[in-house]
């Protein structure tokens with residue numbers, strides 16, 4: 001077994017298994033710990049600017065990653081016209097810098113606010129460091145190895161599909177520059193940290209609202225009572 005197989009086959013499967021098993025175990029045994037434990041009462045200004053920028057930026061970027069994985073042909077079609085390719089790449093880059101700025105504010109907040117520092121755990125530090133590595137290497141790739149949105153479909157779509165279909169093809173990543181491989185490996189490190197950290201709050205995303213039938217809210221009080229309350 002070589003390093004490439006260890007880092008991009010064995011480790012990913014262990015990371016996925018650990019993330020699934022521990023997340024399920026944690027949500028069954030300690031459901032009320034599935035949260036990100038807000039520290040808004042301790043400091044709210046830096047939290048607002050940092051958290052909003054980071055979350056909006058990263059959620060859109062990760063959705064773009066997902067689209068590249070799910071619809072490679074559609075992405076290649078979009079990129080076949082240069083202006084559309086530039087638009088997509090420029091948007092990705094701008095969102096990346098936006099989330100980096102947000103992340104920097106969140107790190108600064110944890111370091112500079114004494115009250116927030118007291119409630120900061122070592123795992124919070126690990127998560128922030130891993131996120132910084134993902135965002136910085138992502139931006140590095142976008143700047144140094146253009147145009148990722150196109151070559152993603154030739155390298156990462158088949159690699160990730162091979163992982164999910166249990167027919168791993170780590171050789172696809174072997175010739176890539178180290179910064180690109182670090183970007184991918186760091187994703188699996190984030191998966192390992194996921195169930196042990198505040199990252200687990202991601203599963204509380206209220207996606208059920210998108211699927212459940214709409215509700216009719218019926219006022220149960222008598223008309224006279226309502227007037228008395230208004």
Ligand code: HEM
Pocket residue numbers: 058061064065089092093095096099131134135136137138139141142143145146147148149152156183184187190
């Ligand atoms: C297996 C997982 C991942 C793969 C294969 C992957 C792949 C890529 C590629 C190819 C690019 C370059 C895009 C371009 O040049 O247009 C990129 C950029 C980026 N990635 Fe990832 N990525 C992964 C996971 C992540 C994760 C977990 C994060 C953050 C938590 C992240 C954040 C970013 C950012 C901020 C950029 C720069 C903005 C952009 O150009 O889109 N990536 N990624």
